[in-house]
Structures are given as structure tokens and as C-alpha cells.
Amino acid sequence: MKDREMKDYYLWDRSGEPDAEVQELEEILGTLRYQPQLLEIPRNIQFERRRSFFPAMAIAAAIALAAVLLGLWFSFNRRQAPAFDAKHDKQIDQHLNSPQPLISPDPTRVEVAVDPQPRAIQKHSTAPRNLLASNQSRRSVIRQPVLTPKELAEKEQVLVALRLVSAKLNLAQRKTQGTPQLNSIRNQHKMG
Amino acid sequence: MLEVEATADMLLMTQPFTAHVATDEPVEVVLVKAVLSGERDRFARLYEMYAPLVHGILLARVPRGEVDDLVQDIFLHALRKLHTLRDATAFGPWIAMIARNRAMDFYRGSRETVEVTEQMAIERPPNRTAKEILDLICRLPDAYRETLVLRFVEGMTGPEIAARTGLTPASVRVNLHRGVKLLREKIGATTV
Numbered sequence: 001m002k003d004r005e006m007k008d009y010y011l012w013d014r015s016g017e018p019d020a021e022v023q024e025l026e027e028i029l030g031t032l033r034y035q036p037q038l039l040e041i042p043r044n045i046q047f048e049r050r051r052s053f054f055p056a057m058a059i060a061a062a063i064a065l066a067a068v069l070l071g072l073w074f075s076f077n078r079r080q081a082p083a084f085d086a087k088h089d090k091q092i093d094q095h096l097n098s099p100q101p102l103i104s105p106d107p108t109r110v111e112v113a114v115d116p117q118p119r120a121i122q123k124h125s126t127a128p129r130n131l132l133a134s135n136q137s138r139r140s141v142i143r144q145p146v147l148t149p150k151e152l153a154e155k156e157q158v159l160v161a162l163r164l165v166s167a168k169l170n171l172a173q174r175k176t177q178g179t180p181q182l183n184s185i186r187n188q189h190k191m192g
Numbered sequence: 193m194l195e196v197e198a199t200a201d202m203l204l205m206t207q208p209f210t211a212h213v214a215t216d217e218p219v220e221v222v223l224v225k226a227v228l229s230g231e232r233d234r235f236a237r238l239y240e241m242y243a244p245l246v247h248g249i250l251l252a253r254v255p256r257g258e259v260d261d262l263v264q265d266i267f268l269h270a271l272r273k274l275h276t277l278r279d280a281t282a283f284g285p286w287i288a289m290i291a292r293n294r295a296m297d298f299y300r301g302s303r304e305t306v307e308v309t310e311q312m313a314i315e316r317p318p319n320r321t322a323k324e325i326l327d328l329i330c331r332l333p334d335a336y337r338e339t340l341v342l343r344f345v346e347g348m349t350g351p352e353i354a355a356r357t358g359l360t361p362a363s364v365r366v367n368l369h370r371g372v373k374l375l376r377e378k379i380g381a382t383t384v
Binding site (some may be wrong): 021028 | 232235238239240244246247248251256261263264267268271272273321322326330341343344346347349350351361365368372375378
């Protein structure tokens with residue numbers, strides 16, 4: 001057993017007692033061993049180099065940076081310039097040129113006064129118009145009209161009349177559809 | 193390490209030896225880095241170190257007459273593709289894998305058969321015994337025949353085989369023992 005192990009050592013790393021059979025195999029097969037030959041490297045061999053993505057990445061990063069800076073510049077310029085919408089200016093012009101209704105003492109008549117000499121339209125020529133489309137959030141301010149006590153009383157009367165009409169309409173609708181009346185307390189005595 | 197490189201350069205006369213900074217890197221790593229940095233002649237040293245390994249792997253798989261040409265082809269292919277090697281310490285396993293794949297391609301492709309002529313017989317005197325044993329080895333499973341060829345034909349020890357092929361020493365040891373056992377059985381069967 002120990003002799004076998006010693007021979008295994010020789011098979012493994014040529015240490016220990018030589019194994020005659022292994023030595024014979026080494027001698028016989030050693031004749032087929034690699035014979036050193038010069039490696040002929042052709043001069044025109046394509047020596048592929050590692051592809052470097054650094055230039056492409058640098059160009060892409062520069063383009064991205066330029067785009068971001070351009071966007072910031074535009075954004076900054078737009079904030080500084082007064083934002084006058086073309087639509088807003090148009091509305092102002094129409095308002096200035098249109099005839100203004102005048103309230104006459106007679107409530108049945110409405111007079112329209114036309115100014116023979118149209119007023120000069122004052123435009124803000126100093127500030128450039130900003131015609132770029134903007135996506136700014138528009139805050140619509142709903143102003144509550146200020147009513148006089150008389151107007152408030154009239155409004156209250158109108159609301160009462162509307163409620164009355166609405167109640168009558170509901171009653172008529174229930175009668176036509178045959179639905180029971182809301183006030184069904186009058187039938188309770190039959191059940192008791 | 194420096195002595196090894198200096199000796200290699202002197203023997204191969206590739207180029208005057210330039211002193212490198214002493215590092216703990218294996219020789220393969222230094223050589224691969226040198227080749228990748230443009231010192232193509234350094235590849236001759238890698239060829240010298242690993243040609244027996246490639247020769248042994250091919251000898252276990254393809255006809256002997258094809259081995260020498262394939263060894264050259266494999267090293268030229270490795271030179272072209274050296275940039276794809278990520279870990280320079282794995283140069284041995286890497287080129288061993290290339291050799292195995294090339295041996296498979298040899299049988300897969302529609303390669304013309306080489307007719308054995310009288311001239312070739314003179315150039316390569318047949319060593320019947322060695323050829324017969326090699327044929328028996330080639331009938332063994334892949335893992336066994338490659339390890340046995342590297343051990344008996346190329347004269348490598350078990351640790352050297354493990355280091356060059358990337359296999360674990362335990363695997364090489366098992367392959368050696370089982371392979372020798374199978375080979376003994378086959379030799380016994382043929383001599384009876």
C-alpha cells in the first residue's frame with residue numbers, strides 16, 4: 001500500500017520512488033513531444049486593439065452638457081423679459097377700438113356711442129413681445145361682484161322663486177310617476 | 193522574474209532587455225501587458241511557454257500531422273484576439289480553450305483529408321509503439337486523455353498541468369490516476 005502511494009507521488013510530480021511502468025510510458029511517448037519551432041508572425045497581421053469608447057463618450061457628454069446649458073440660458077432669458085402674450089395684446093387692442101355701450105337714463109334704450117376719432121393705440125413698443133409658446137400655469141382669479149343691498153334683496157327674491165318652481169315641478173313629477181308621497185305619515189293609523 | 197525575462201530575451205534575441213519595475217505579477221501578466229502595449233515580439237515568449245500545452249491538447253484530439261500547423265494557427269489567432277483576454281493571469285486556460293475549440297472545429301468543418309505520401313513517411317519516421325499507445329490514450333474520455341498526454345508526452349508534472357490548464361490540482365490528480373488505470377487496462381487488453 002505504501003509502495004503504491006510512493007509510485008503515485010512519482011506519477012503526480014516525479015517525486016518518490018519511480019514507477020517503472022510510468023517511466024516506460026514517459027520514454028515511449030516522450031518521442032512525440034513538442035519540438036520547439038519559431039512562431040512566424042506575419043508583418044501584415046491585423047493586431048486588433050482594445051476598442052476605446054472614451055472619445056465617443058466624451059463627445060456625447062459634451063453635447064449633453066451644451067444642450068443643458070442652452071436650455072438654462074433660454075429659461076433664464078425668458079424670465080427676465082416681460083411676458084406679454086400676443087393674445088393679451090390683441091384683446092387690449094380690440095377693447096380700445098370697439099364702440100363702448102353707454103347706459104342711457106331710459107332703461108328701454110341702449111345707446112352706442114362711437115368715438116369719431118379713434119384713440120391712439122398705445123403699444124408697448126419698448127418691450128419686445130414674447131411670442132414663444134409658454135406652458136405657464138394660468139391662475140384665473142374669480143372676482144366676486146360687489147352687490148348693493150337692493151341688488152341682494154332682488155337676488156334673494158329670484159332664488160326663492162326658483163326654489164318654489166323647483167318644488168312644484170318635483171311634486172308634479174311624483175304625481176305623474178305614481179310614486180308615493182314623501183309625507184306618508186297619514187297612512188300609519190291603518191297599521192296600528 | 194526579471195532573470196526569467198532577461199534570459200528569454202537573450203535566448204530569443206527579440207529585443208534588448210529593458211528593466212521593468214520588479215512586481216509580484218506573474219510572467220504571463222507582464223508579457224500580456226507588454227504585447228498589448230505594442231511590444232509584439234514579447235508574444236514569442238508566451239508562445240515558448242505555452243506551445244507544449246497547446247501541442248499536447250491538440251495531440252490528444254487531432255491527427256499528428258495537423259498538430260504543428262494548428263499550433264501556429266492558434267497562437268496567431270490568440271495574438272489577434274489578445275485584447276479580449278480580461279484576466280491576463282488566465283492566459284493558459286484561455287489558450288487551452290482556444291485549442292480545444294479549434295480541435296473541435298477541425299472535425300466539424302469540411303476539411304480535406306491529407307493523403308499520406310511516401311515523402312511524409314520519410315520525414316516522420318513512424319514510432320509504432322508510441323503511436324499505438326497514443327491511439328489508446330485518444331480512446332479515453334476527454335479529461336483523461338488530455339491530462340495523460342500532457343503528463344507523458346509533454347513531460348509536465350501534475351502541478352504544472354493544473355497551473356497551465358486552470359484545472360484544480362485535485363481534478364488533475366484524479367484524471368491522472370483514473371486515466372493511467374484505464375490505460376493499463378487497454379494496454380493489457382491489446383497485448384493479450
